[in-house]
Amino acid sequence: MAIEKVYIQKELSGSPVYDPSLAPAGSRTWGHIFTNSIPFSMFGDLKDLYSNDWHDEHGLEEYADEAHGLYRKSYDMEVKWIYKGDKYSANTHIKGFLDYLSGKDGSGVWFKIYCTWTRIGRRHVRLLKVDNNAEVVRNGSGDIIIFKTTLRVCDPVTDITLTV
16 A cells, blocks of 8 residues: 655745655755645635625625636645654654744745645645644654644645646
């Protein structure tokens, strides 16, 4: 059984594509992070139409762009991540990963993300929040940490495909 992967690339020009599950390399100080759940939206909710509810008329007057169709809303998705590595190594890797997602490391805030399991990718995504309730298993064989982040997908329409 193959382990499906997630690829992340910052939107700044020249940014590399990262597979978070790989071991740290070069200047990247984080790795060994896998996804357990990444609920991309295939279509999502639609934006409300501009409307007028005239008091002296029946019904509702709504305006839609007939040429371009209905527009979609941005959405938030809760992603469950799993870190698996050497004993007492989780803090360094998870902090580095969250610094990368938030842009605190200087890599920029916006990123593209692609999942090989769903075959869905989106651009203009950012970290919205980190859940403080992590599940920790630390024993003689190492660390296993399950943590959640919420990502905001600001461009719910553009499909990103894997090109690496």
